[in-house]
Amino acid sequence: MSTVPYVAEKQVAIAAVRRACTLTASVFNKLVKNETLTKDDKSPVTVGDFSAQAVVNTILGHAFPDDRIVGEEDAADMRAESGVELRNRIVELANETLTGPLQPGEENIWGLGSGKAQTAEQIMDVIDRGNYDGGRTGRFWTLDPIDGTKGFLRGEQYAVCLALINNARVELGVIGCPNLPVSASAPTGERGCIFVAVRGEGAYQIPLSPSSTVEPIRLQIPDLSQDQLNLLESVEKAHAKLSFNEKVAQVLGITREPTRMDSQAKYCALARGDGGVYLRMPTGAGYREKIWDHAPGSVLVEEAGGVITDSRGQPLDFGLGRTLGENFGFVAAGKKVHSRVLEAVKKAKEDEATGSA
Ligand SMILES: Nc1ncnc2c1ncn2[C@@H]1O[C@H](COP(=O)(O)O)[C@@H](O)[C@H]1OP(=O)(O)O
Ligand SMILES: [Mg+2]
Ligand SMILES: [Mg+2]
Ligand SMILES: [Mg+2]
Numbered sequence: 104m105s106t107v108p109y110v111a112e113k114q115v116a117i118a119a120v121r122r123a124c125t126l127t128a129s130v131f132n133k134l135v136k137n138e139t140l141t142k143d144d145k146s147p148v149t150v151g152d153f154s155a156q157a158v159v160n161t162i163l164g165h166a167f168p169d170d171r172i173v174g175e176e177d178a179a180d181m182r183a184e185s186g187v188e189l190r191n192r193i194v195e196l197a198n199e200t201l202t203g204p205l206q207p208g209e210e211n212i213w214g215l216g217s218g219k220a221q222t223a224e225q226i227m228d229v230i231d232r233g234n235y236d237g238g239r240t241g242r243f244w245t246l247d248p249i250d251g252t253k254g255f256l257r258g259e260q261y262a263v264c265l266a267l268i269n270n271a272r273v274e275l276g277v278i279g280c281p282n283l284p285v286s287a288s289a290p291t292g293e294r295g296c297i298f299v300a301v302r303g304e305g306a307y308q309i310p311l312s313p314s315s316t317v318e319p320i321r322l323q324i325p326d327l328s329q330d331q332l333n334l335l336e337s338v339e340k341a342h343a344k345l346s347f348n349e350k351v352a353q354v355l356g357i358t359r360e361p362t363r364m365d366s367q368a369k370y371c372a373l374a375r376g377d378g379g380v381y382l383r384m385p386t387g388a389g390y391r392e393k394i395w396d397h398a399p400g401s402v403l404v405e406e407a408g409g410v411i412t413d414s415r416g417q418p419l420d421f422g423l424g425r426t427l428g429e430n431f432g433f434v435a436a437g438k439k440v441h442s443r444v445l446e447a448v449k450k451a452k453e454d455e456a457t458g459s460a
Contacts, residue, residue, distance in 0.1 A: 109267065109275050109301050111166070111211075116265050118209045119162040120279040120297060121313055123155040123263045126200040127249055128281045128295075130154070131258065138192060139256065140180060147252050150189065152176050153230060154196035155248035155263060160229045161201055161221070163244055165214035171243040173425055174233020175395055181227050194223045206313040237394060239422035242269045245395040247367075253339055254365025258282070262366040266398035271422030274302045276399030280368045281311060287377040298322075298371045298403050306374050306406035322407040324437040325376040332379040332440065333359035335369040343432075344384040347451060351382060354447040370400030373435055374407035380444050384414060384432040391426040397433065404435045411435040416445045 130151035138150040156176045163170060181190040198220040205216030221229070235243055247264040255261035260282055267275040278298040285293045295311035299319075307319040334352055337343040348361065362378045369381045381404075398421055401411045412418055414432035421427070434444050 107301075107304065112267055112275055113277070113299065113301055114208060115162060115166040115212055116267070116275060116277040117297060117299060117309070118206070118212055118215070118313075119159040120263045120265055120277045121206065121208075121311065122162065122200050122203070122215075123158050123248060124279040124281045124295070124297075124311060125203075126155050126158055126196060127151045127255065127261070127263065130196060131255065134256075137188070140189070147256060148176060148180075149249070149252065149256070150192050150196060151255065152249045152252060153178070153181065153189075153193045154200070156233055156246060157193065157197035157226050157230050158200050159246050159248060159263070159265060160232045161197070162212065162215065164229060164232060166212055171235035171241070172233045172246055173235050173237045173243055173394060174230070174246040174248070175393065176230060176248060177234055178227035178230040181223075181230070190223055190227070194221070194226045197221070197226050208313050237268070237422075237424045239271050242267070244268070245398045247393075247395040250396060251366025251368070257365075259338070260365045260368040262368050262371070264367050264395060264399045266395070266402065268394070268398060268421050271420065272302070273398045273402040273421055276300045276402040278367050278371055278399050278403065279311065280366075280371055283368050283371065285310075287372070287375070296371075298374065298399075300399075300403040300406035302402060302406065304406070306403050308371075308375060320375075322374045322403075324374060324404070324407045324409045326437065326439065327376065327379045329356065330358060332357050334361040335372055335378040335381040336361050336363055337369075337383065338363045338365050341386060341388070342383075344386050347384045347455075348382050350451040350454065351444065351447045354450050355380075355443060367396065367400040370403050370435065373409065374403050379436060379440055381433065381435040382444065382448075384448075385430040390430060391428070392430055392433075393426055394421050394424075397427065400435070409435060409437050410441040412441070412445070414445070414448050 245266045251261040263279040300306040306322040
């Protein structure tokens, strides 16, 4: 008799992402000026990022005490003498979310709905449980508490992203998108969805609200016709070489405008057929992509029948540590389109090298 893998992990991951999404959505409406910091790499981080990491790590810690976590944030700024205000706000937000009443689907998750608040020290320690370095062997989670912080700050797309990796293979991915329309055909309609994939078990879209009775939707990347095809790409010019995307689109004969969207919501859009190709090329500034920025998206795309590789067609390696190593960019698409895109990238690179474009 075969058993369905990762049932408990999936339930816990969905509950954790749901709670974190409730937190980030409410923080957005209340954010004030000094609640956003600039990190050493010049990227922004908000009280929402820290407290969402505290919430997810706490839930994972209760459910799977031996599991390690590779999380984007750490508590160093909160521990600094100047960080008192920041710390108090994050502790308040995290406790508010963790002590909220038990939701459907959380019945077996110990520690939730207990009403028991954590101390500041405990919150900082639990955020720092995300300091694991990753690697080739063993089991660990990756967490990006707010992916696309710039999109979050603009009130646009962002995502809470969680994945489980075992021996360098992504086994489970859960992506919460509080601002993503439930259906691309109703862009001004209801917003908020979660995307879930377990290796070998398919990719699904489920409602963000735990009390919704809407059934999961199985996702399969459709075979898009040439005139339906377009590129999914970053909003931020510093994150991806958008001028190169334009050349690739030309080579492919794509006529539709690209869809620009922050965060791993791009992988979710691809998985449900809202756009045919996610192309992310390095800007040349030496940025190394992080495993938490692609782990859940990669399993989602693969389980929706698609393919994800670097721009040379090589598989992504999640066993190298916190980063994906040397950055050759990413190509994700349905099977047939993917090989065409790799050819087009090659051609655009050659044209660039010979100056013929
Ligand atoms: N210089 C950079 N180049 C590429 N990606 C970056 C850079 N700085 C931050 N990022 C990360 O890129 C992702 C956003 O990409 P996109 O613009 O396509 O949404 C985020 O994970 C963001 O981190 P963060 O999680 O802090 O927002
Ligand atoms: Mg960040
Ligand atoms: Mg990110
Ligand atoms: Mg982030």
